Amino acid sequence: MVTRQAVVPLGLGAPLLVAASTTLVCAAVWVGDPTTPNGPLPVCPTKALLGIDCPGCGSMRMLYSLMHGNLPAAARFNALALAAMVLLVWAYLAWTYGRVTGRRIRSWQHRRWSAAVALVLTVAWFVVRNLPFAPFSALHV
Amino acid sequence: MTEPPLPPPGYPPAGYPPPQPAGQAPSNHLVWSILVTIFCCIPFGIVAIVKSSQVNGLWAQGRYAEAQASADSAKKWVIWSVVVGLIVNAIIITVNLMNMNTNTNAAAMMFLGL
Numbered sequence: 197m198v199t200r201q202a203v204v205p206l207g208l209g210a211p212l213l214v215a216a217s218t219t220l221v222c223a224a225v226w227v228g229d230p231t232t233p234n235g236p237l238p239v240c241p242t243k244a245l246l247g248i249d250c251p252g253c254g255s256m257r258m259l260y261s262l263m264h265g266n267l268p269a270a271a272r273f274n275a276l277a278l279a280a281m282v283l284l285v286w287a288y289l290a291w292t293y294g295r296v297t298g299r300r301i302r303s304w305q306h307r308r309w310s311a312a313v314a315l316v317l318t319v320a321w322f323v324v325r326n327l328p329f330a331p332f333s334a335l336h337v
Numbered sequence: 338m339t340e341p342p343l344p345p346p347g348y349p350p351a352g353y354p355p356p357q358p359a360g361q362a363p364s365n366h367l368v369w370s371i372l373v374t375i376f377c378c379i380p381f382g383i384v385a386i387v388k389s390s391q392v393n394g395l396w397a398q399g400r401y402a403e404a405q406a407s408a409d410s411a412k413k414w415v416i417w418s419v420v421v422g423l424i425v426n427a428i429i430i431t432v433n434l435m436n437m438n439t440n441t442n443a444a445a446m447m448f449l450g451l
Contacts, residue, residue, distance in 0.1 A: 221376075234433075235433070235437075237430065238429035241379060241429065250380060251374055251382075252375040252376060274375075280371055300361075305367040305368050308393050311386065311389040311393065312394075314367060315383075315387060318371075318374060318386055319383070
């Protein structure tokens with residue numbers, strides 16, 4: 197390709213933008229400390245309005261715990277989001293690698309049933325963590 | 338897991354739109370759908386995952402236009418989720434910061450004996 201030299205830096209722009217945004221969010225969560233109530237960071241609007249835990253509730257506290265090396269606390273705040281973090285990092289690395297090498301890398305999200313599995317897990321998580329009786333009430337955050 | 342979907346046949350039955358030039362299913366935007374579900378704090382993300390989950394199946398059945406429509410719809414819900422999530426959360430952060438500022442001012446005034 198004649199334009200290869202020009203294409204590569206352009207291709208890395210998007211991964212770098214995502215990395216920068218992620219760093220910004222992580223820094224905000226680190227400084228804002230969502231595990232201490234009444235901080236600057238928002239409580240989930242769904243939770244504030246409806247009083248229920250959405251599938252994403254506890255994600256910032258999970259991220260905060262994860263950055264401080266407290267894996268059990270991270271899993272306690274949002275186990276599904278913690279699992280999703282692994283997949284998201286994987287997808288990011290595969291995507292970035294594909295950008296660098298100029299090929300489309302097939303990652304987990306391109307598989308036939310990935311989206312269906314993600315949907316079932318998300319909806320099940322939504323239901324399970326809002327069940328008002330033991331042992332599920334322990335999942336409430 | 339199952340095999341990835343095969344590229345569509347070169348010549349679909351009459352009445353179907355022509356296949357995508359690349360011969361690959363459109364992006365289902367699944368990663369973004371999951372991201373906004375986790376971090377935008379509003380249920381739009383779930384709708385985006387629903388739309389994402391339709392893309393590969395429709396494509397494998399040869400329903401290319403519908404697959405493309407679901408992919409576009411997933412993208413639309415991701416964008417709305419980000420926009421609404423950003424606006425709502427920015428408002429809440431601003432209110433929180435103003436409250437904290439008020440509290441800090443009150444604390445400072447108490448400290449100064451005012």
